[in-house]
Amino acid sequence: MSPWIIIVILGACAIAYAFIMPRKDKVQQPSHQLVQEMESTLEHYMTEIEQENDALIQRVAELKGEATAADQRLQSQLQELQQRLDQLEQQKVRTTETVLSAPVDSVLGQTSDGLQAQKLLENVREDANQQPGSATAESQVKEENVEPQRESIKDRYKELFRLHDNGKSMDAIAKQTGIQLGEVQLILQLADREDN
Known part of the structure; x- marks a missing residue:
């Protein structure tokens, strides 16, 4: 080949x-x-x-701090409750010891039923002392032990029995006295038993 052709090809x-x-640089530049x-x-x-x-x-640390504070509050409340429980148990033991060591009369005097019984006994003694010379020690003891006579059912429901004796029906008796019909029937039955 001729040198000119080689030069042209080169x-x-x-x-x-x-x-x-330049195309390679342009392609490389965007990448x-x-x-x-x-x-x-x-x-x-x-x-x-x-x-x-x-x-x-930071939030986890805040939550941990809040949980620790809440735990400390609960621990202090638990300790306070435990102290109160201990105090109540000690007070219960002292009260039990006091009740067991005190005489029966003073224990009865401290209860409300005991106070009422004691007042009733004092009233009976005062009534007996006000009647000069008529009450002896034996009669005082008998008066203390005697139960009051029970009031009969007819005395308690006089109006009911008056209407019944006048021939009124149970419905009419219930309306006039304001007592329910079943209760009227029951009272009349109890009165019959009381008479027999």
Whole structure:
């Protein structure tokens, strides 16, 4: 081949190579820019994650502090309740010991039923002392032990029995006295048994 053809072919190759070279730089440039954008995006994302982690760690620390404070409050309340329970148990033991060591008369005098019985006994003694010379020691003892006579059912429901004796029906008796019909029937039956 002639040298001119070789030079022309080499020139054509050089020109083609010159056209291809800038295209490689242009292709590489956008990929390089894309990598930089991805790196900056990842850095920004990592920064946000670190901030969120720091906020989360701070919130966890706050919750731990609140839980510790709540636990301390509960512990103090538990201790107070335990102390109160101990005091109540000691007070119960002292009261039991006092009741067991005290005479029966003083224990009865401390209860409300005992107070009522004691007042009744004193009233009976005062009544006996007010009647000069008529009451002896034996009669006082008998008066203390005697139960009051039970009032008969007819004395308690005089109006009911008056209406019944006048021939009124049970419905009429219930309406006039304000007592329910079943109760009227029961009272009349109890009166019959009391008479028999």
